[in-house]
Amino acid sequence: MPANDGTSGKGGSPAIELRGLSKQYGSLRAVDGVDLRVQRGEIFGLIGHNGAGKSTLFKMMLGLVAPSSGEVLIQGRPISGGDFRAIRRGLGYLPENVVLYDNLSGLETLQFFARLKGAAATQCQPLLEQVGLADAGHRPLREYSKGMRQRLGFAQALLGGPQLLFLDEPSNGLDPQAIRDFYRSLQALREQGVTVLITSHILAELQERVDRLAIMAAGRIQALGTVQSLREQQQAPLHIELSLASEADVLFASQLLDKQGLPGLGLQQRAQDCRLSLSCPREHKMAALALATQLGSRLLDLKILEPSLEDLFFGLGDAARRPA
Numbered sequence: 001m002p003a004n005d006g007t008s009g010k011g012g013s014p015a016i017e018l019r020g021l022s023k024q025y026g027s028l029r030a031v032d033g034v035d036l037r038v039q040r041g042e043i044f045g046l047i048g049h050n051g052a053g054k055s056t057l058f059k060m061m062l063g064l065v066a067p068s069s070g071e072v073l074i075q076g077r078p079i080s081g082g083d084f085r086a087i088r089r090g091l092g093y094l095p096e097n098v099v100l101y102d103n104l105s106g107l108e109t110l111q112f113f114a115r116l117k118g119a120a121a122t123q124c125q126p127l128l129e130q131v132g133l134a135d136a137g138h139r140p141l142r143e144y145s146k147g148m149r150q151r152l153g154f155a156q157a158l159l160g161g162p163q164l165l166f167l168d169e170p171s172n173g174l175d176p177q178a179i180r181d182f183y184r185s186l187q188a189l190r191e192q193g194v195t196v197l198i199t200s201h202i203l204a205e206l207q208e209r210v211d212r213l214a215i216m217a218a219g220r221i222q223a224l225g226t227v228q229s230l231r232e233q234q235q236a237p238l239h240i241e242l243s244l245a246s247e248a249d250v251l252f253a254s255q256l257l258d259k260q261g262l263p264g265l266g267l268q269q270r271a272q273d274c275r276l277s278l279s280c281p282r283e284h285k286m287a288a289l290a291l292a293t294q295l296g297s298r299l300l301d302l303k304i305l306e307p308s309l310e311d312l313f314f315g316l317g318d319a320a321r322r323p324a
């Protein structure tokens with residue numbers, strides 16, 4: 001494992017350990033030699049292009065798809081071993097596409113899944129309340145919106161109080177308030193020591209909410225770490241945005257910055273709203289700020305923006321792209 005992957009370094013067996021995990025479908029290598037450790041109590045994000053192998057990786061970790069080679073250990077125990085059923089009982093899974101029966105009510109649906117999972121039926125009503133469906137529990141699912149179905153799917157994943165949660169695009173169809181509530185409940189679970197693996201294509205949503213993440217492409221992990229460690233690994237430039245008093249000041253500022261010739265400084269003038277954006281290598285941040293202070297009263301405001309997860313994803317270039 002790379003040293004700079006932001007691993008928390010907590011003791012004990014990792015919640016999940018993958019060793020050389022691969023899955024071959026005919027001539028397609030859907031997952032290709034993945035090594036990974038996720039620590040207990042981590043919220044771990046998995047991102048990547050369509051078909052990168054995220055769901056297949058999830059299904060192998062859940063024991064739903066047999067690996068072609070490699071090994072999955074859950075809390076130090078192999079998922080394929082004799083205690084498979086006991087291990088599975090400690091896992092919660094929200095699949096990408098939840099299959100639900102339209103004629104059952106929300107409560108009946110949860111009770112059905114509780115029976116399958118061997119969980120107490122008394123958990124169902126409190127779980128409906130937890131996901132904001134208390135008032136809809138007796139309505140048939142054919143009357144549920146997409147977001148309500150997704151919330152019910154989340155409640156289903158929480159049945160039995162799992163210590164490990166696998167959530168495949170859980171915020172799909174949720175409105176902004178529901179997304180916020182959903183991530184708050186993930187934080188609460190994390191504080192109780194629950195480990196959460198989550199996939200999403202909405203990178204801005206994951207950026208501030210995961211402890212670490214892996215970027216997958218073509219079945220492989222291309223980058224791994226905290227968002228900050230990925231910024232450092234990639235040496236991703238910062239964005240500095242200057243607001244100036246007039247168009248003439250924009251010109252003055254860009255000439256001043258140009259004259260200093262700091263290497264790698266990308267200048268973009270937006271004269272129409274008196275802004276100047278710089279893409280600035282990290283090591284020149286202080287020099288660029290020192291230059292900005294020379295602008296005196298011409299400078300009205302200054303913002304420093306760290307590269308977003310989306311910037312980092314696209315910064316990987318071909319390594320993050322879907323094979324043609």
Ligand SMILES: Nc1ncnc2c1ncn2[C@@H]1O[C@H](COP(=O)(O)OP(=O)(O)OP(=O)(O)O)[C@@H](O)[C@H]1O
Nearest residue numbers: 025028030048049050051052053054055056057096
């Ligand atoms: N049962 C299967 N049989 C054959 N190929 C499969 C099977 N399941 C997945 N694949 C292929 O494996 C690759 C990885 O698929 P997977 O669903 O894991 O990707 P993903 O990263 O979850 O994609 P998405 O973001 O679109 O959900 C894809 O090329 C897919 O077509």
